Amino acid sequence: MASQSVLTPQAEDFPRWYQDVVAKAEMADNGPVRGTMVIRPYGYAIWERIQAEIDARIKQAGAQNAYFPLFIPQSYLSKEAEHVEGFSPELAVVTHAGGEELAEPIVVRPTSETVIGEFMAKWIQSYRDLPLLLNQWANVVRWELRPRLFLRSSEFLWQEGHTAHATYEDAAAYAMKIHLEVYNDFLNEVLAVPTFLGIKPPRERFAGAINTMTCEGMMRDGKALQMATSHELGQNFAKAFDIYYQSEEGQAALCHTTSWGSSTRLVGGLIMAHGDDRGLVVPPRLAPIQVVVIAVRDEPTVNEACERILASLKSAGVRAVLDRGRGSFGRRLTDWEIKGVPLRVEVGPRDLAEGVVTVVRRDSAEKITLALEAVAPQVPALLETVQAELLRGARDHRDANTCDVPSVVEAIDVAQTGFARLSWDLVGDSEEAEMNSQAVTIRCLVRADGSIPASDLEEDLLCIVAKAY
C-alpha cells in the first residue's frame, strides 16, 4: 500500500514530468493534427479563470471587447513589411474554398494587427475618437515546428489588445499601463508568479513593433517563460493601414498604435512555476476548485456532514466540490493532489466523533484540525495564506537562482540552472551568438533599479539571460 510516485519526478526528467501532469491532471490531449491541442474540462476551467481575471483587468484599463474574423486577406499581411516577413514562415494559408481555387489566398490569423488596423482606419475620424481601446479573445494559428501542449501549439487561445492613440506618449503610456496593471498584476496577485519586466532587444521584437515589453517568469527548472507581452507599434501600422485622425487644429495626423497579448501558454506557466512531484499546485485565487470536501467513507452521517460543510463553504464564497466516499481513500487523495486543489477537508467517522475535520494544504502537506463550525469561517483566510506563501516560495526560488555576473562566459554557466544578469554593454553580436549556441538567450533588458527601460538605447542597461521555453 506504500504509494509509489505516479508521475516522473521533476529531478529525473522535467519535460516528462510536465507531460505526465498534463495527462494525469486531465488538462489536455494532443489533437489529431500535429501541433493541435484538445483542452479538457479541467484545463479549460483553469483557462476560464485566467480569462476572467485578465478580462476584468483589461476592462478596468478601459478597453472593450470585440471580435474580428479568423480569415484575413493575404494582401493585408503584406502591407507592413516587417510584419509579413516575421510571420510568413508560420502562416497557415487557405487556397481553396467552395470547391474552387481562391483568387486571393486567405490567411488564418496569426495575430490581428492587420484586420484591426483596417477597421481602425474606418472608425477613427477625429481626435474625439481617440484613444480607441479594443481587445478580443480568439484563437490564432502559427504553424509550429516543435509543439508542446499549452507552451507551443499550432493553434492556441489568447487575448489580443489593440489600441490607437493621438500621440506617441499616450500610446507608450497605455502599453505600459497594460503591462503593469493587467499582466504583471495578474501574474503576481493571481498566478503567484514573480516576474522580471523589461524590453526585448531589437532582434527579438515583435514583427512591426518599435518596442516590445515582456513579463519573464522563472519555472521550477530555472528556465524562463515569456508570460505576456505589450508592444508599442509606433506609426508603422497606422501608415500601412491609413489610420489617420483630424486634430483639434483640423490637421490630418497619423495615429500611434499598440498591441498586447497573453495566451493559453499561461496554463503551461502555471504548471511549471508551482508544480511538484505530486502534481499540479494551483494558487487559490486562480483555482477553479479551491477546496475539495472528502468523505472518508460513503456512509450517511459522513455524507450529511460533508454536505453541510460544502454548503457553508459555498455561502462563504469558496469554490468547493464534494468527493463522496466511493473508491479507496488513498486513491482519491492522490487524484486531487495531481489536480493541485489548494485545500482538502477530510471528513471521517473519527473526526466527526470529536466534532472536528482535518484540513490539508496541497502546497505544504500541512494538516490542520478544525472544529466543524470553524471550517467555513477560517478557510478563506487559509486560502489567502496559501496564496501568499506560493508567491513567496516562487520569489525565493527565482531570487536564489538569479545571479549577477561580470562576463558572458559566467552568464552561460549560470544560465544552465537559472537566470544571469549582466551589463548589456558586454553583449555584442559575437557574444550573443556564443550564448545562443548554448541555447541561452537574452530574455529582456532592464534598468539597474529593475524598472522598464523606454528604449534599448538607454545607457547602463542590464540584460537577463537564460534558457527559455
Added chain:
RNA sequence: CGGGAAGUAGCGCAGCUUGGUUAGCGCGCCUGGUUUGGGACCAGGAGGCCGCGGGUUCGAAUCCCGCCUUCCCGACCA
C-alpha cells in the same frame, strides 16, 4: 525543418535479433463480493486492421521501402 529515439488494448511495456497455430503482461475499465483514515483485495469479464501504405515470402507485429505521429536536442516563436 536538421540530428537522435520510439509507435503493439485507455496508459505503461514484453514479443521482433533467428518470420510459423488463438499476440502476451502490469495498471486502468465492466460484473459480483469483501473493503474504505495515503494509489485495497478476490473471482469472473470486455477490450487489438501490432501507426498507415506498399514490397519480399507459402506465411509478416517480426525483414525491406515510403509516409504519418509522438518524445528528446537544435534553429523559430506567445
